[in-house]
Amino acid sequence: RSHAVVGAALIGMGERDAALRELSVARRLAESCGARALAAELVDTQLTLSVRRAPTVRSMDTLTVREHEVAELAVRGLTNRQIAEKLVVSVKTVEGHLSRVFTKLGVPCRTALAAPLRKMEAELVH
Known part of the structure; x- marks a missing residue:
């Protein structure tokens, strides 16, 4: 592992x-x-x-507010069901958001979300 x-x-x-x-x-x-x-x-x-090839543009503008919210909760270790309950949406909706986030950030899975998410946030600060 x-x-x-x-x-x-x-x-x-x-x-x-x-x-x-x-x-x-x-x-x-x-x-x-x-x-x-x-x-x-x-x-x-x-x-x-x-x-999958990484997209050429990596900025917070590529994620919707909801996609960013779902990605943040996934990075914190919440399951799809827990995210769905917290945001009052269906598990299928969470899966759809995560799928789009993976595509937009060029990552294959939720464990790879943290680094590009933090990098995008740092770019916003600078």
């Missing part, structure tokens, strides 16, 4: 090739331990990262 976390952090930093290497190590370890669900999740992340 630590290799998967490092891979996600590298994704957030824009280090795609290094992230793919870490995720590959994580996948091989998961497979060798019999953690099939984790291995499958890592394969999905690797495939997504392999085909």
